[in-house]
Amino acid sequence: xxxxxxxxxxxxxxxxxxxxxxxxxxxxxxxxxxxxxxxxxxxxxxxxxxxxxxxxxxxxxxxxxxxxxxxxxxxxxxxxxxxxxxxxxxxxxxxxxxxxxxxxxxxxxxxxxxxxxxxxxxxxxxxxxxxxxxxxxxxxxxxxxxxxxxxxxxxxxxxxxxxxxxxxxxxxxxxxxxxxxxxxxxxxxxxxxxxxxxxxxxxxxxxxxxxxxxxxxxxxxxxxx
Numbered sequence: 001x002x003x004x005x006x007x008x009x010x011x012x013x014x015x016x017x018x019x020x021x022x023x024x025x026x027x028x029x030x031x032x033x034x035x036x037x038x039x040x041x042x043x044x045x046x047x048x049x050x051x052x053x054x055x056x057x058x059x060x061x062x063x064x065x066x067x068x069x070x071x072x073x074x075x076x077x078x079x080x081x082x083x084x085x086x087x088x089x090x091x092x093x094x095x096x097x098x099x100x101x102x103x104x105x106x107x108x109x110x111x112x113x114x115x116x117x118x119x120x121x122x123x124x125x126x127x128x129x130x131x132x133x134x135x136x137x138x139x140x141x142x143x144x145x146x147x148x149x150x151x152x153x154x155x156x157x158x159x160x161x162x163x164x165x166x167x168x169x170x171x172x173x174x175x176x177x178x179x180x181x182x183x184x185x186x187x188x189x190x191x192x193x194x195x196x197x198x199x200x201x202x203x204x205x206x207x208x209x210x211x212x213x214x215x216x217x218x219x220x221x222x223x224x225x
Contacts, residue, residue: 010080019078025085025093032095033120040119089139096120100136100173102143109177111143111189116170128165130200136173137189137202144175145185145206152185152206165191165199175202183208 012018035056044052072086072093085093089100098121102113115136123129138157145152165171175189184207191200 010076012076012078012080015078015080018076022078022085022092029091029093029095029097033097036095037118037120087139089135098132098136100139102140104143104147106147109144109147109180110174111140111147111176112172112174113140114170114172117167119167122167124164126164126166128167128171130159130161133161133165133191133200134159134202137175137191137200138204140173141175141187141189141202141204142206144177144187144189145204148177148180148185150183150185150208152183152208155184155205155207157202157204160201161199162201163197163199165193169194171199183213 042049072084072091074082075085077083085091088094088096089098090102091097098115098117100113100115102111104111113136117128117132121128121132123132134157137159138154141157142151142154171194172192173189174192175187177185178188179186184205187204187206189202189204190198193199
């Protein structure tokens with residue numbers, strides 16, 4: 001049986017303050033996400049766009065007065081678990097990330113998510129961009145790999161596009177571990193549309209990097225896929 005990653009959480013100094021900070025970061029990212037969607041689809045006049053551009057530039061300058069150097073890396077939640085807030089699929093601070101909330105079943109080695117994608121993720125007209133579909137599958141397959149107790153990095157991801165994946169509908173993504181060894185997990189997953197049809201399938205191999213094997217030999221240290 002796998003050990004849920006929360007068992008190795010390390011307490012943070014002020015959980016309430018940390019939770020409030022994460023919620024503030026998430027709320028800002030969601031607001032910027034909606035701004036990006038509105039920017040994409042607006043029909044305002046040229047003059048209005050010019051005025052709005054000045055306002056957005058001012059907000060950007062204000063945010064830029066105190067920036068983290070480099071990447072965000074891994075951070076701790078209020079519960080003391082590690083996560084990656086800048087992840088482009090699940091990061092709470094990443095305004096591009098779709099609302100991809102992943103559930104894990106540590107007994108069955110399954111991960112799943114549901115999401116509805118709008119115009120920001122369009123590839124072919126009315127359809128989800130194929131790269132976005134692949135990225136979501138990579139994320140959910142990777143999450144399934146974490147349920148083995150030894151999360152790994154993607155060694156390969158083979159994606160098969162069965163039919164178009166349309167925007168503005170509820171999509172479900174599920175991934176399950178089909179084979180596992182000491183440091184490797186083979187995972188299969190698919191995206192299904194609102195009618196239950198498989199639109200995209202993927203198989204991925206996830207391998208624990210050598211530098212992390214000693215740390216992960218007993219149990220996972222993080223819930224970051």
